[in-house]
Amino acid sequence: MFLGFLGIVLVGSVVFGQGWCIRSEATAEEASGVVVMSNKPFTESYILAEIIVQLLEHHTDLRVERRIIEGGTTSILHPALVNGEIDLYPEYTGTAWQEVLRKENIIRDPLELYEAVKKEYRERFGLVWLPLFGFNNTFTLAVRRESAEKDNLTTFSDLARVSEKYVFGAEPDFFERKDGYENLVATYGFRFRGVKQMAIALKYPAILSREVDVINAFSTDGLLRKFDLVILQDDKNFFPSYFCAPVVRGEIVERYPEVAEVLGRLAGRITDEEMTEMNYLVDEERRDPKDVARDFLEREGLI
DSSP states (O other): OGGGGTTOOOOSBOOOTTSOOOOOOOOHHHHTTEEEEOOOSSHHHHHHHHHHHHHHHHHSSOEEEEOOBSSOOHHHHHHHHHTTSOSEEEEEHHHIIIIISOOOSOOOSHHHHHHHHHHHHHHHHOEEEOOOOSOBOOEEEEEEHHHHHHTTOOBHHHHHHHGGGOEEEEOGGGGTSTTSHHHHHHHHTOOOSEEEEOOHHHHHHHHHTTSOSEEEEETTOHHHHHTTEEEOBOTTOOSOOOBEEEEEEHHHHHHOTHHHHHHGGGTTOOOHHHHHHHHHHHHTSOOOHHHHHHHHHHHTTOO
């Protein structure tokens, strides 16, 4: 199938400083043993893509072509994968369930969601979900460390016990989502002292300056590490899970079984804390995703 897009000029692509490049044309000979990797246009996805590329290049004879497609959202990458313009990219279970499969029900159990997504992708698109990396980049709630220690907060239910002391802050969109503020409050019985809507960029400064005491956040956001915030456990599994894994075209897995074997070594190897730290190193310490990925693989003994 890969030969099907040989000679196609890559459209709408962007060259990035980390060495990601555009292939304009290729011959059949050049394409032999080549897989095409892409990712979404944000830090975490760049790091994961580098981890995948470096692991494959270290343990196989395959050549991995890095391809960035302009826009790079799920609505762009998924059709590109189905059409064979790319061969794999890292995707999230919650995103696949809601945005690709268009499911309205929420499966609370993370593994049940993964198996459901995996089954439908295989049946409907011929795509293979490889094992999960291990981290869950979902919504969470975060508080200052001193608050967590003072009120012994580790879970959302702990927060509910003392929520009348706290002011909650989130971006406007969070107050409109099904998995947003209204149902969250109903599920846990929160009775916040106050509620403030603010731009995403203002949430972290607001909790640091004590304008608010609790914010919603993405659980692997490097800013959590920067501001030394404590994320609380969603002990009633209110938020859908967003575990991540490589999604690969079935033909690639059949033609190059070493792809699944090698990437399977990443199963469960990246924790929430590990992913947060890597995001922090790129976003705040300005390190190259390539270097951060290589350090992770070496630390884990994978290369």
